[in-house]
Amino acid sequence: MTRQRTIRAGALAAVVLAVLAASAPPVASTDAAELVQATDDYVVGSKHDTATDLQNAQTLTNLVVDGSGGAADLRLDSGYTYSVVEDSGDGAAEGSRTLAGDNNDGEPFTVEMQTESTRSGTVSNLSVDVVDTFGESYGMTVDIYAVQEAPDGSTGEGTLLKDNWEPAFSTGTQTIQLDSSLDVETGETWTIEFVTTNTDAETSGDNDDQLRIGTDDDSGLTDWYWNPESGFVDSGGALTFGFSQPTSATYLSQQHSVTGGEQAMINITSLSDASITATVQTDSGTVLNQSTLSSTGSHRLSLASYSGDTVEVKFEVDVTGSNPVLELADESILFTNHAPEASNLSPQSNAQLSESSTEFSADISDKEFPTAQGDSVTAELFVDNQSVGSKTVTSNQTVTITKELTEGGEHTYHWKLSDSYGEVTSTSTRTLSVPSEVTVRSVVGNHSIIDNQSMNISARLYSGELIFQRNVSNGRIDLSNVSVDREYILSVRADGYYQRTIIISSIYEQSTIYLLPTDTEAVLDVFRLNDRTGKYPTESSKLVIKRALNTTDGGLEWVRVAGDYFGAAGQFKVQLQQDRRYRLVISNSQGDTRVLGHYSTDIAETVVLNPVPVGVSLDVNASTYNWDAVRQNDTISFSYHDPKNETTQLHVSIYEQGNASNVVLNQTYLNDPYGTLSVTQPLTGTQTNASWVVEWSAERNGETISGKVMTSSPREPLVPELADWIKHSLSITAVIIIGGLFTQLNAAVGGVTTAIVGGGFWFAGWLPNAAGGAIAIALLLSVLVKGAQARGL
Structure with a gap:
């Protein structure tokens, strides 16, 4: 016998330094015990080696920074020149102005020129660039002064550098050896005064007798020219200062911040005719170590007695020969670095993964994190010896990287840790296992593995593409090297068992196929899709049939036992064990x-599946859960929708209003994360005359939610059907007549009686629904009046 049943439902780097030079030349020292041998046990905690580092020293006397960036070094100032035009201006002499001579009145010239020194040292000579001459040479003499002020129109003051200089009356550069040297410091403002001390006394005709020097008219406000005729002019003279060779020099570094500093390292690339007294001291000036250096190489000074965080390096240079040379590449503070560590690794070694998205974590720690110099550690994760991600941290913390593992079989992983000082270490390699096989079991009995039959197994994708086809005889389908976290449609044929088609969405979810023996009572059911919503096309919609089994893990669990896409025919045929309950x-x-709720296989039949029940209205676009329950004739339909699939348990009960012991449905739906659940309950016999309550509760995202609604039996008319206007007219007339039967003495009784009669007409459907509220108010007022009369009010 075959019958048709319809089921409706809706349910983040640091600098790494090469520190050591074990082959450095022997170090000369006044105290050899103060120096230590180079060793690979130390790293640089702080280093001064760039042009900015060296230039920003606390003290820099008779030393110059040569080069730029990291290629800079510190050199002894071995005598140099400073040109106002070249160093302060734009490098070109656009004009010319008087340097010495007299004017047409026979008055000697006085000239002031201002400059701001960009160097420190001792000036031993001056050079002037004469670009033009006027008149005749008359044997002029000039006194040269220097005063630490800006030009003020007053001359002959300050230090007399040269007495009675006799310039040549010709163009070109003339160098003046000074009688008295001038010590200047970087940034000081000086005015050089040229005072002509004699004249040829010519007072008529073209009698200007002058030497003129080139001037830079774009030099800016720091370089000024003045003479009595021109006044103050924004112009720099072509004046060059010649600095003499210094006999000493001093360097005091910026402060180094290093916790646990153990050595100071000084790299000298050139040194001759000079010696260096190197001192390492605290920021308060306490000497930690001191040594005299007289050779090139990488020199070390021990800081064994120091436990603070801040030190300074000081050089005092003494010139010992006629051709001194000093080039210092860098100076730094060294300490013993500790390798970073990783602990509490997860997953554990030999772990069996239960989901493809695997979270790898490790606690990263480093002893240098809290120190003054600090540290950064890059933790890089390798899975199957391939880097899959990294994170950089600067404090003790847990590092987490998520990786999808979808290929069945064994996998390995380890962490590689690299700190900012060049230390690299790795954890031991750990092994993980991704499920790599599907077992074939009997759906009856103790569900033992079917390992005594030859099976033909094929796996394909929804698109129809064949992934593999193989024969097995041990009941185990090997999926090593196959992506196990994707959907496969497996078809299994085995002697003595019905052919079974099943959809495996992921081996992480289910790794067992259940076959039904052919000697078991079974029914052939045809499940036909009847979708009226347009959301479930037959070609791309699938049916999964589940059954509650005691699995090998213990306990009752709903597992997939069959399933496939409906396909162009819109149906799925399957042999199911008779008299068993399944979930669709x-x-x-x-x-x-x-x-779609539960289905019992009592007989072979064609089952029509409706994704959405008739009469139930759900907002499938709602942001949270919603539900509805309706009654249509002899059927009660309940539907629940959770757009986030966070509902793990749902209980539905339908019982008679006023008689809770008369239950027609009491069902709990477990295990599945529900998106939508639909339940239909037919009513038979006297059940159709009663009102029923639909009550439900659910576990959603750790919270218990619930709802309840009563579904009444359809209200039947008490008399033959009449037109609405006739019923309304008759009802109103009757109410008016009844109200008129009562006098003033029994008005309260009449009010109550009239309201009750009106209510009866409303309940029978003869008065409009809107009249119900007015009738209720009239009844209330009548009762109040009757009560007042009874109390004699």
Whole structure:
């Protein structure tokens, strides 16, 4: 016998330094015990080696920074020149102005020129660039002064550098050896005064007798020219200062911040005719170590007695020969670095993964994190010897990287830790296992593995593409090197068992196929999709049939026992064990899922599946859960929708209003994360005359939620059907007549009686629904009046 049944439902780097030079030349020292041999046990905690580092020293006397960036070094100032035009101006002499001579009145010239020194040292000579001459040479003499002020129109003051200089009356550069040297410091403002001390006394005709020097008219406000005729002019003269060779020099570094500093290292690349007294001291000036250096190489000074965080390096240079040379590349503070560590690794070694998205974590620690110099550690994760990600941290913390593992079989992983000082270490390699096989078991009995039959197994994708086809005889399908976290449609044939087609969405979810023996009583059911919503096309919608079994893990669990896409025919045929309960689940290609409730296999039949029940209205676009329950004739339909699939348990009960012991449905739906659940309950016999309550509760995201609604039996008319206007007219007339029967003495009784009669007409459907509220108010007022009369009010 075959019958047709319809089921409706809707359910983040640091600098790494090469520190050591074990082959450095022997170090000369006044105290050899103060120096230590180079060793690979130390790293640089702080280093001064760039042009900025060296230039920003606390003290820099008779030393110059040569080069730029990291290629800079510190050199002894071995005598140099400073040109106002070249160093302060734009390098070109656009004009010319008087340096010495007299004017046409026979008055000697006085000239002031200002400059701001960009160097420190001792000036031993001056050079002037004469670009033009006027008149005749008359044997002029000039006194040269220097005063530490800006030009003020007053001359002959300050230090007399040269007495009675006799310039040549010709163009070109003339160098003046000074009688008295001038010590200047960087940034000081000086005015050089040229005072002509004699004249040829010519007072008529073209009698200007002058030497003129080139001037830079774009030099800016720091360089000024003045003479009595021109006044103050924004112009720099072509004046060059010649600095003499210094006999000493001093360097005091910026402060180094290093916790646990153990050595100071000084790299000298050139040194001759000079010696260096190197001192390492605290920021308060306490000497930690001191040594005299007289050779090139990488020199070390021990800081064994120091436990603070801040030190300074000081050089005092003494010139010992006629051709001194000093080039210092860098100076730094060294300490013993500790390798970073990783602990509490997860997953554990030999772990069996239960989901593809695997979270790898490790606690990263480093002893240098809290120190003054600090540290950064890059933790890099390797899975199967391939880097899959990294994170950089600067404090003790847990590092987490998530990796999808979808290929069945064994995998390995380890962490590689690299700190900013060049230390690299790795954890031991750990092994993980991704499920790599599907077992084939009997759906009856103790569900033992079917390992005594030859099976032909094929796996394909929804698109129809064949992934593999193989024969097995041990009941185990090997999926090593195959992506196990994707959907496969497996078809299994085995002697003595019905052919079974099943959809495995992921081996992480289910790794067992259950076959039904052919000697078991079974029914052939045809499940036909009847979708009126357009959301479940037959070609891309699938049916999963589940059954509650005691699995090998223990306990009752709903597992997949059959399933496939409906396909062009819109149906799925399957042999199911007779007289068993199954759960039916429909899904479309967008992931929308409807749990259609339970189905019992009592006879072979064609089952029509409706994804959405008739009469139940749900907002599938709602942001949170919603539900509805309606009664249509002899059927009660309940539907629940959770757009976030966070509902793990749902209980539905339908019982008679006023008689809770008369229950027609009491069912708990477990295990599945529900998106939508639909339940239909037919009513038979006297059940159709009663009102029923639909009550439900659910576990959703750790919270218990619930709802309840009463579904009444359809209200039947008490008299033959009449037109609404006739019923309304008769009802109103009757109410008016009844109200008129009562006098003033019994008005309160009349009010109550009239309201009750009106209510009866409303309940029978003869008065409009809107009249119900007015009748209720009239009844209330009548009762109040009657009560007042009874109390004699």
